[in-house]
Amino acid sequence: xxxxxxxxxxxxxxxYAALLLSALxxxxxxxxxxxxxxxxxxxxxxxxxxxxxLLWLDEEFRSANSRPNAHTSIALGAAQSAAxxxxxxxxxxxxxxxxxxxxxxxxxxxxxRPRLREVQVAAPSETYLNVYxxxxxxxxxxxxxxxxxxxxxxxxxxxxxxxxFMLARSSAIExxxxxxxxxxxxxxxxxxxxxxxxxQWLYQQREQQP
Amino acid sequence: xxxxxxxxxxxVLALLLSACxxxxxxxxxxxxxxxxSIADDEQLTILGRRDSGHYETDREFVDCIGSKxxxxxxxxxxxxxxxxxxxxxxxxxxxxxxLGALRNLLANPLIEARLNELNLRYLVWVDGSTESATASxxxxxxxxxxxxxxxxxxxWDKSSIYxxxxxxxxxxxxxxxxxxxxQGTSYLIGAVAPIxxxxxxxxxxxxxxxxxxxxxxxx
Numbered sequence: 001x002x003x004x005x006x007x008x009x010x011x012x013x014x015x016y017a018a019l020l021l022s023a024l025x026x027x028x029x030x031x032x033x034x035x036x037x038x039x040x041x042x043x044x045x046x047x048x049x050x051x052x053x054l055l056w057l058d059e060e061f062r063s064a065n066s067r068p069n070a071h072t073s074i075a076l077g078a079a080q081s082a083a084x085x086x087x088x089x090x091x092x093x094x095x096x097x098x099x100x101x102x103x104x105x106x107x108x109x110x111x112x113r114p115r116l117r118e119v120q121v122a123a124p125s126e127t128y129l130n131v132y133x134x135x136x137x138x139x140x141x142x143x144x145x146x147x148x149x150x151x152x153x154x155x156x157x158x159x160x161x162x163x164x165f166m167l168a169r170s171s172a173i174e175x176x177x178x179x180x181x182x183x184x185x186x187x188x189x190x191x192x193x194x195x196x197x198x199x200q201w202l203y204q205q206r207e208q209q210p
Numbered sequence: 211x212x213x214x215x216x217x218x219x220x221x222v223l224a225l226l227l228s229a230c231x232x233x234x235x236x237x238x239x240x241x242x243x244x245x246x247s248i249a250d251d252e253q254l255t256i257l258g259r260r261d262s263g264h265y266e267t268d269r270e271f272v273d274c275i276g277s278k279x280x281x282x283x284x285x286x287x288x289x290x291x292x293x294x295x296x297x298x299x300x301x302x303x304x305x306x307x308x309l310g311a312l313r314n315l316l317a318n319p320l321i322e323a324r325l326n327e328l329n330l331r332y333l334v335w336v337d338g339s340t341e342s343a344t345a346s347x348x349x350x351x352x353x354x355x356x357x358x359x360x361x362x363x364x365x366w367d368k369s370s371i372y373x374x375x376x377x378x379x380x381x382x383x384x385x386x387x388x389x390x391x392x393q394g395t396s397y398l399i400g401a402v403a404p405i406x407x408x409x410x411x412x413x414x415x416x417x418x419x420x421x422x423x424x425x426x427x428x429x
Contacts, residue, residue, distance in 0.1 A: 045299060130264075162269065
């Protein structure tokens with residue numbers, strides 16, 4: 001039986017520690033960014049349009065967890081549901097938020113169903129720009145009171161960080177996501193009158209007003 | 211021997227430090243000779259332009275100008291507080307870029323009422339960025355069993371160019387423009403430990419622009 005001198009034992013321990021540290025560092029470099037959007041939009045300065053509508057936020061929308069690439073996952077469900085509810089509540093005189101497709105609508109009522117179609121993330125290493133960028137692509141489906149699809153409107157939203165200086169990847173994507181969700185409010189207010197089916201419905205609501 | 215080197219070291223250090231000074235030029239333009247007056251109950255806000263694709267006017271710079279302009283007489287509404295109060299009309303996508311767009315926006319009675327609630331008289335747009343040129347020189351750092359260190363010399367130029375445009379929300383006109391251009395060179399000397407000698411171009415630009423705006427409103 002041989003006995004190793006204490007220095008050799010120490011060297012072996014150092015080698016294992018170095019190996020473990022390297023493995024941890026490599027794991028840290030390769031780990032994915034998991035972001036949960038927590039954006040809370042400020043109250044919108046806008047006058048509500050006449051009319052009654054249902055905003056249908058289904059389970060897929062409420063619990064959306066997007067994976068724009070292999071290293072990034074963004075839990076958008078709660079923040080985007082709150083953002084759409086808040087903006088449409090500010091824009092329409094009567095709005096009810098529902099989780100399930102309604103059986104029927106009241107006469108003249110509109111059903112609005114937003115859907116998250118695509119999420120893209122770009123990092124400085126991909127674009128050679130000094131910013132992180134996030135794009136969302138939503139579609140808004142409008143149904144009449146017979147639950148017939150009137151129109152589907154595609155709406156992009158965009159957000160970026162001011163720069164990437166001293167920002168961790170996940171914090172940068174979180175900030176860009178926050179800006180993109182704020183952009184949803186701006187885009188909805190601009191687009192509201194550009195959607196032909198919605199403009200027609202608003203015209204009918206104004207005509208029916210006493 | 212060491213006494214002979216002490217003054218020489220001091221001179222070299224003084225030369226290096228003096229080389230780190232930035233050259234700052236402030237230009238101003240006023241649309242009229244009338245003073246820019248602000249009543250005690252009125253406020254102003256300073257906003258950064260964020261609609262460009264490749265740069266954004268950074269918030270820290272806007273905050274820095276705000277802190278230079280604010281005084282007992284001049285009240286400044288913080289940028290984010292203003293943008294939230296008027297959401298979403300000053301988000302990058304929809305913020306007015308021209309006076310014509312501002313007049314269209316203020317035609318909306320809700321928006322005009324919100325600005326009146328804030329007693330907002332002036333809006334100052336700040337647009338610009340700080341850019342660094344590619345570094346020249348050579349600096350290398352190495353770590354070995356006996357220790358480590360950096361050796362060499364690197365330098366790079368930085369330039370801050372910003373413009374502030376003052377809009378009068380009551381008269382719905384432009385009242386003036388101030389442009390600041392600050393340039394300087396920063397150095398990194400590797401003498402075992404890396405010694406950075408940074409030129410404060412951005413803070414000089416802030417001091418130049420903020421000081422000029424403060425004089426405008428303090429008249």
